[in-house]
Amino acid sequence: MAARNAPESSSSSLIDELGRCCYQRDLPGAIRIMDAMERHGVRADSIMYSELIKCCLARGGVEQGKLVHKHVFSNGYQPTMFLINILINMYVKFDLLDEAWKLFDQMRERNVVSWTTMISAYCNAKLNERALKFLVLMLREGVRPNMFTYSSILRACAGLWNLRQLHCSITKAGLESDVFVRSALIDSYSKMGELQNALSVFNEMVTGDLVVWNSIIGGFAQNSDGDEALNLFKSMKRAGFPSHQATLTSVLRACTGLSLLELGRQVHVHVLKFDQDLILNNALLDMYCKCGSVADANTIFTRMLEKDVISWSTMIAGLAQNGFSQEALRLFESMKLSGMKPNYVTIVGVLFACSHAGLVEDGWYYFRSMKQLFGIDPGREHYGCIIDLLGRAGKLDEAVRLIHGMKSEPDAITWRTLLGACRVHRHVDLAIYAAKRILELDPQDSGTYILLSNIYAKSQKWEDVEEIRRAMKTRGIKKEPGCSWIEVNKQIYAFIIGDNSNPQMDKITKYLNHLIQRLMEVGYFPDTNFVLQDLEGEQGEDSLRYHSEKLAIAFGMMSFSKEKTVRIWKNIRICGDCHVFAKLLAKKENRIIVIRDPIRYHHFQDGICSCGDYW
């Protein structure tokens, strides 16, 4: 308004007026004054232009930003490097990388800020290769990267670049102590799974910094080392840092990985003060689902004001994994009604629910129509669900045909799914075939070697047994011992097959024998006959009688009152005999037993298991 009232004002008053408009974030007013300035051939200084650009950014004025750009360069004027950098940054913030690049390309001279702005923009756009190319060009032009450059580029280099080499340059430049660089380094090492390197960067820190702590805790949590993540969290608290959303999210993820429901509940209390944080709520949902407490998850889900596709997907998969397939599918319907668009992961959960409930028709329907309905191409995980579905229905040949016709190459998990179907239908020949495919793709999978060797031993093919042993030896494969854990009085007890170090072991074994005795009265008989029942090969060294999960269950029942759910988790998959044992025990003793293996949950109640005897 002011500009229109004072069309012939002097150059200095125009600039004063421009300053006022910028300060008040009056973008239309500022642009009008800029027009007037252009007519009068008046220019502002770089600082004033930068204020004007800030105003454009604050108001989302892309077009106005372009006008400013034109004005700055009008009459053949060559703006300062400082000002061009700001213009480049403006285009980056507006997501117009091509415009930013054009400006950058035309610069006569570029400093570290110009380069870093572009590199950071490419990193954010996940154009990692291009970001790295720019780093090389920058070095070639003799511009030295600073801490801003390194903390940006580090996010792009995971997997693409020699991280250690970059780390060396950082150290040489004396930039390692910068907290931004440090957290980026930790993050990059974590993303490449090099936790020891991440930890040594972390340990060199003297000053302490919230984000650096979050980086290292997140690193361990994401690499499924929940123990270390939780230890670090304790140290962080001891060092006096307050819990931040990102910290708690990682801590919850650690609880999820370790199935620590009780600790998860305690963390929940701290989450309450951030009750609007979407990511944190999603992590909480997942924790309750994966720790087998669907009721708690449901409560959280219902109370969440804001839900995104991850919230829905987590809840759908969580219901399905816990055996509530119908509820999962109903929730999927509500999701569609709510207008939320499902993604790749959502459909995995939906198909999982179908296969779990034996809903062959629905499963095929979603699988065949996911592309048209939701624009999602079926991937390995989707195929896996359908293989599972066919396997359950006993259509093993069809499952094999599906695998051979897959658009994405089958991986070890695909073949393991088929192997699971072979176990249920006692199809030994196909099991051997699947096991061989697994070992081609995952030569480190000790369980599959044991399984194959057990199959061969059973049919007295000793030469084949010998061959497997040799292969294991040359490849340095050690059998992973079966191990089960249980939390009693905030203490974690581990039961490892063949390990009797628990001081109460005598009592526990005695009690377990007593339980087995009672079950045998109602028809239980330990089934050692069929090798395929033990997919991961816990048997062999010791009798089935003392499989780690049986000991853990016995210990849990000794320690808890009848109402308390006995929650066990174990490192390898549950064997068929232990599965029968747990089902009968749950009924006979009127208990709820929950066992979590590396891939799924088994809820034993009333003589049945949520997995429907298929895993």
Add this chain to the structure above:
DNA sequence: CTAGGGTTAG
């Protein structure tokens, strides 16, 4: 004028 940390499947 340029920079760092968190959530879903298998």
